[in-house]
Amino acid sequence: MGKLTIGCFSSLIGSMNLDFAIKLCALALEKGHKVDLWVSGNATMLSIKGQKPFKDYSHLEKPLKELMAKGLNVAVCEACAEARGYHKDNTLEGFKRHSMDWYLASTFDADRVLHIGGE
Amino acid sequence: MKLAVFVSDFRITVNTLDRLKAQELGIIFVGNGIYHAALKEDGNPSPLLQKSAKFYVLSEDLETRGLSSSGIANNIKVITYSDLVDLIFNEYEKTAWL
Numbered sequence: 001m002g003k004l005t006i007g008c009f010s011s012l013i014g015s016m017n018l019d020f021a022i023k024l025c026a027l028a029l030e031k032g033h034k035v036d037l038w039v040s041g042n043a044t045m046l047s048i049k050g051q052k053p054f055k056d057y058s059h060l061e062k063p064l065k066e067l068m069a070k071g072l073n074v075a076v077c078e079a080c081a082e083a084r085g086y087h088k089d090n091t092l093e094g095f096k097r098h099s100m101d102w103y104l105a106s107t108f109d110a111d112r113v114l115h116i117g118g119e
Numbered sequence: 120m121k122l123a124v125f126v127s128d129f130r131i132t133v134n135t136l137d138r139l140k141a142q143e144l145g146i147i148f149v150g151n152g153i154y155h156a157a158l159k160e161d162g163n164p165s166p167l168l169q170k171s172a173k174f175y176v177l178s179e180d181l182e183t184r185g186l187s188s189s190g191i192a193n194n195i196k197v198i199t200y201s202d203l204v205d206l207i208f209n210e211y212e213k214t215a216w217l
Contacts, residue, residue: 002208016150016183017127023179027200033208112207114125116216 002111003034007103009118011042012058017116018046022060022067024114029070036110038103040077041118044084047076049092061092068094075102121145123211126152126167131217133166144172145211147203148195152217153180156195164192177203 006025010017021037028035039046046060053059068074075096081087088097096102107113122141127150136146146167148156155165156176168174174195178188181197188197198206207214 004204004207015127020127020149020180023200024203028204028207031201031204033204112214114207114214114216116125116127 001032001034003036003109004028004112004114005036005038005103005106005110006114006116007038007040007107008043008116009039009041010116011119012045012060014042014119016058018043018060019058021114021116022063025067025072026063029067029072035072036106037072037074038077038106039074040080040100040103042084043118044076044081044086047081047091047095047097048086049090064092065094073106077103120213121211123147123206123214125149125214125216126155127216128152129154131155131167133170135217136167136170139215141213143211144170145206146170146172146174147198147206148174148176149180151184153177153184153186156191157181157184157186168192168194175202175206 006021008018008021012018025035075098078097120141121143123145125147129151153176155167175198176195178197
């Protein structure tokens, strides 16, 4: 089994790239791989707790929590989050907050890296 | 190097892909990129399909957009997320997202 690192910079609302990343995480974990997920830029909105589910809007809190319980290692760019007013006390439980070096370190010991750019 | 390129946008042109060099190239249509696999413009398939590559399209993204695998050309393999994980780990060494 290998390690997959996914970096995603796309917003939760606007494209479906974060949905794609979460589904890919789910199947990779299911197949026994280790998965790190890094969210940066506008993707940091994934880390905010208390988002309400609306019809036809992406709402990934529930699947994300389930994946974290299965071993998904997920971190948010702290600077990107702070720049958008997403503070530590408003972060989903289990989300790590780090600088970009966390992502770089993760990619260096990963077997495969998928970097999904932003808008 | 075996390179898998994820095409997630319908606007991607051949010029973009021409800048990527690989011994073996796989093109995986996801998101709005699936329209390259599913639609024709003026009766012509997407120019991306002229590339020397293996082609894949994600079935869930076809279905999300109301399309089915029945109209997909034979040289494009319809895959699931599970297949995608296997492609990433077993068939290609590097990935790129467009």
